[in-house]
Structures are given as C-alpha cells and as structure tokens.
Amino acid sequence: QKAQIGVTGLAVMGRNLARNFARHGHTVALHNRSYGRTKELVEEFGHEGTFLPAESAEQFVASLERPRRVVIMVKAGPATDAVIDEFAPLLEEGDMLIDAGNAHFADTRRREAALKAKGLHFVGAGVSGGEEGALHGPSIMPGGPKESYEALGPLLEDIAAKVDGEPCCVHVGPDGAGHFVKMVHNGIEYADMQLIAEAYDLLRQVGGLSPQEIAGVFGEWNEGRLGSYLIEITAEVLKQNDADTGKPFVDVVLDQAEQKGTGRWTVQAALDLGVPVSGIAESVFARALSGGADARKAAADAGLPGPSAGAEHVGGDLSADVEQALFASKIVAYAQGFQQIQAASKEYDWEIDPGAMAKIWRAGCIIRAKFLDFIKQAYDKNPQLSTLLVDEYFLDAVSGAQDAWRRVVVTAAQQGIPAPGFASALAYYDGLRAKRLPAALIQGQRDFFGAHTYHRIDKPGSFHTLWATDDRAEVDA
Ligand code: 6PG
Numbered sequence: 001q002k003a004q005i006g007v008t009g010l011a012v013m014g015r016n017l018a019r020n021f022a023r024h025g026h027t028v029a030l031h032n033r034s035y036g037r038t039k040e041l042v043e044e045f046g047h048e049g050t051f052l053p054a055e056s057a058e059q060f061v062a063s064l065e066r067p068r069r070v071v072i073m074v075k076a077g078p079a080t081d082a083v084i085d086e087f088a089p090l091l092e093e094g095d096m097l098i099d100a101g102n103a104h105f106a107d108t109r110r111r112e113a114a115l116k117a118k119g120l121h122f123v124g125a126g127v128s129g130g131e132e133g134a135l136h137g138p139s140i141m142p143g144g145p146k147e148s149y150e151a152l153g154p155l156l157e158d159i160a161a162k163v164d165g166e167p168c169c170v171h172v173g174p175d176g177a178g179h180f181v182k183m184v185h186n187g188i189e190y191a192d193m194q195l196i197a198e199a200y201d202l203l204r205q206v207g208g209l210s211p212q213e214i215a216g217v218f219g220e221w222n223e224g225r226l227g228s229y230l231i232e233i234t235a236e237v238l239k240q241n242d243a244d245t246g247k248p249f250v251d252v253v254l255d256q257a258e259q260k261g262t263g264r265w266t267v268q269a270a271l272d273l274g275v276p277v278s279g280i281a282e283s284v285f286a287r288a289l290s291g292g293a294d295a296r297k298a299a300a301d302a303g304l305p306g307p308s309a310g311a312e313h314v315g316g317d318l319s320a321d322v323e324q325a326l327f328a329s330k331i332v333a334y335a336q337g338f339q340q341i342q343a344a345s346k347e348y349d350w351e352i353d354p355g356a357m358a359k360i361w362r363a364g365c366i367i368r369a370k371f372l373d374f375i376k377q378a379y380d381k382n383p384q385l386s387t388l389l390v391d392e393y394f395l396d397a398v399s400g401a402q403d404a405w406r407r408v409v410v411t412a413a414q415q416g417i418p419a420p421g422f423a424s425a426l427a428y429y430d431g432l433r434a435k436r437l438p439a440a441l442i443q444g445q446r447d448f449f450g451a452h453t454y455h456r457i458d459k460p461g462s463f464h465t466l467w468a469t470d471d472r473a474e475v476d477a
Contacts, residue, residue: 002065003029014073016134020159022049031060068095093119105176121148126182128365137161139364140169143178161364168360173350187266187280191333194283211248228369257287279333282420306416324404329425335388355379453477
C-alpha cells in the first residue's frame with residue numbers, strides 16, 4: 001500500500017494537517033526529524049485513518065505513490081531549506097514538495113526556480129486557520145506551477161474549509177503567489193485586530209463600559225455586517241476573567257503586542273510595490289509602539305501631557321458610531337490589501353483573481369468574515385476594480401459611515417486616546433477622494449532643491465523652473 005500524500009514536520013500544525021488528510025480517507029505517510037513524534041501521532045490518532053509512519057526520509061519517499069506529494073510543515077526559513085535539501089535528491093521528475101509554512105514569498109520564488117531546474121514541482125501554499133483550522137478545515141492558498149494543481153488540488157480541496165460545499169482552496173498563481181497572498185492575509189489580520197482593539201479602547205475609556213459589557217457589544221456586532229471570527233473571539237477574550245486575581249483577563253496581560261513578522265513583510269513588500277497599505281502599516285507600527293517599553297517609560301517619566309480639558313463624544317451614540325468607524329476602517333484596510341495583491345500580481349505576472357481570494361477567505365482562515373462575500377461579488381462584477389471603495393456596496397457603506405467615523409476620530413483626538421487605525425483609514429479615504437492634493441507643492445519643493453522636474457495639468461511634458469534666476473523662467477526638462 002502506498003500513500004497519496006506525505007507530511008514531514010509533525011509539530012502541531014503538521015500533525016493536524018496529516019490527521020485531516022487521513023480523516024478524509026487518504027493514506028498519509030508520516031515523517032519527522034525525530035521518530036518519537038511520528039510514533040506518538042500513530043499511537044494517539046492511528047484510529048482516525050491510515051498512516052504509514054517512516055523512520056527515515058528514504059522510507060518516507062518510498063512509501064508515497066507517484067507523483068509524490070510531500071507536505072513540508074516546519075519553521076519558515078533555514079529549516080525549510082534544510083528539509084528541501086534532504087528530500088530533493090530522493091525525489092523524481094514530476095514529484096511535488098509543498099511548503100505549507102508561512103514562508104516569505106521571495107524565498108518561495110527562489111526555491112521554486114531551483115527545484116524546477118531539477119524537474120520537481122515546488123508549491124508554496126499559504127495555510128490559514130491555526131491548529132483548529134489545520135485539523136477541521138483551513139483556508140489554503142497554493143501557488144507554484146499550475147500543472148501541479150491537477151494532482152494536488154483535489155487533496156487540498158478535500159481537507160479545506162467549505163462554504164456551501166465549495167472548498168476554500170484555489171490555485172492562486174505561479175511560484176510565490178500563494179505565499180504572497182497568505183502574507184497579505186496576515187497583514188489584513190493585523191489591521192483587523194488593531195481596529196477591533198481601538199474600538200474596545202474607545203468603548204472602555206470614553207464609554208466607560210466594562211470588558212464584560214464590551215463583550216456584549218461585540219457579540220451584537222457579530223450578528224450584523226461585522227460578523228467575523230475575529231469579532232467573535234474578541235468577545236470571548238473580553239469575557240474571560242483571570243483565575244488568580246479574578247480581574248478581567250485584559251487587565252492582567254502585559255500591553256505589549258508581539259509579532260512573528262508576516263505583517264512587517266506585508267508592509268515591506270507594499271513599500272517596494274508603492275502601494276499605500278497605511279492601515280496595515282499603522283497596525284504593525286502600533287504593535288511596535290506598544291512593545292517599545294523604553295520610550296513608553298521615558299514618556300511616562302516625563303509626564304507627556306494629554307488634553308487639558310476632557311470632551312464628551314458628541315453628535316451620536318458612541319457604540320453605534322464606533323461600529324461605523326470600525327466597519328469603514330476595515331473596508332479601507334481590505335481595499336488596500338487587495339490593491340497590494342493586484343499590484344504584485346501585475347509585477348510578477350501571477351494573474352491572481354482577487355475575487356477568488358475573497359472567496360477562499362470566507363471560511364477556515366483567521367480573517368473569515370461575512371463581508372468577504374461582498375468583496376467577491378465586487379470583483380466578479382469588475383475584475384479590474386482599482387479600489388474596492390468604488391464598488392456600490394462599499395461606497396454605500398462608507399458614505400453611510402463617514403459622519404460617525406469622523407466623530408469617532410475627533411473624540412479620540414480630543415480625549416487623547418490613540419486610534420491610529422481609524423484616523424489613518426479616514427485620512428486615506430479623504431486622500432483618495434480629494435480633488436487636489438498638496439502633492440503639487442511637494443513637486444515644487446523637489447524641483448526647487450533638486451531640479452527633479454514636474455508635470456503640468458495643462459500641457460504634456462516635463463518642466464523645470466530656473467529657481468535661482470531672477471525671472472524664474474520655466475524650461476522644458
Ligand atoms: C493564520 C495566522 C497564523 C499565525 C500568525 C500570527 O492565518 O492562521 O495568521 O499564520 O497565527 O502568523 O502572527 P503574529 O505572531 O505575527 O501575530
């Protein structure tokens with residue numbers, strides 16, 4: 001008997017993926033650097049399906065049917081290269097190595113090119129949904145050669161989350177496309193989390209609500225258009241009381257957010273592509289600010305002052321307004337993330353279908369949310385949409401939200417409560433809709449000090465003003 005698929009790297013994510021394949025009736029070959037983990041998996045979960053445990057890489061490879069499909073689930077970085085180096089020499093033409101970790105897309109591009117030269121298929125597959133998702137149905141974003149999807153896709157679709165019977169898995173595009181899209185998923189995840197955190201902070205500090213009460217508010221929002229996994233789990237976290245002290249859990253946790261780096265990668269890649277993902281960037285920087293203990297301590301010691309007079313939230317009901325601000329800012333963050341995917345797709349010739357990405361994010365992944373359906377519909381209507389904000393549904397939502405959104409940003413600023421996500425999303429929105437931006441002045445400054453030239457609104461060509469001369473004549477540049 002041969003296995004349809006193999007998993008190497010049996011820490012919790014790999015183990016759960018292997019079990020998910022087995023539960024779907026596939027025979028799964030197992031391999032781990034130390035055999036102990038492999039044995040443990042079979043002892044504990046052997047009854048769930050058919051596993052072929054291997055003590056060596058050679059035995060593992062020999063137990064797989066051809067073309068071999070080897071899922072690698074190890075720590076991103078050098079560990080992945082080490083596993084590839086171990087397995088590539090044992091594989092034959094047409095076999096597949098599938099990296100299911102959170103690899104950087106540039107690494108995936110490099111690995112794919114190197115393995116292609118050896119006749120092997122390398123598939124960088126984004127997998128979202130954490131441990132539970134891996135076991136019960138993740139959202140899967142496989143890249144790599146299109147041909148590989150014929151032999152691999154059906155297996156991945158089997159184990160993926162489903163919406164109305166449709167799998168949350170699709171071939172994203174060649175080489176690094178899958179890992180790129182997973183990276184942007186994580187960037188959006190950062191933005192979503194930051195925005196929800198700001199909503200909480202305002203309801204608590206301005207509205208005076210307790211964590212339990214805010215959990216109730218989020219519970220209600222979860223029934224509406226904000227319905228999403230992150231809103232749902234936020235309510236759970238807020239309901240939690242610490243066993244030791246009896247205090248709300250959120251009050252006993254150190255307020256310094258950590259990060260493994262995918263949000264930062266998203267922003268770095270966006271800077272290279274020139275796409276303004278300000279919502280994602282603010283959320284990465286907000287985590288960095290929270291973790292900057294020295295600067296925060298210095299600020300506290302120096303007593304950096306807040307606003308002199310407190311101000312009430314005026315013009316609307318606070319929680320209703322915050323819901324609007326949250327929804328509008330969330331739309332901006334997604335619009336930016338999708339724009340980044342489209343820009344990368346163009347840059348790398350990936351031909352990614354943005355609507356298909358929204359579709360496979362509807363279940364299984366961390367950012368799963370009701371409103372992804374509307375994103376899918378927007379791109380179905382117009383695959384070339386340059387920004388989601390002009391799609392009818394989102395335009396309506398943002399138009400309806402903007403007064404409340406502005407009130408929330410005003411209140412945050414007046415009360416000295418940081419709301420970088422809400423504020424920067426609003427600034428982005430206003431920037432996008434501005435008839436004239438002060439960028440014209442920046443062009444003037446650049447031309448003044450560096451002769452960098454400018455374009456005019458009334459005639460074609462590049463121009464330079466002779467700033468140092470008396471008449472400051474304009475010349476063609
Ligand atoms: C997912 C998650 C997953 C992981 C993040 C956490 O899609 O299942 O995004 O990939 O939990 O990498 O990221 P940080 O540690 O950077 O917050």
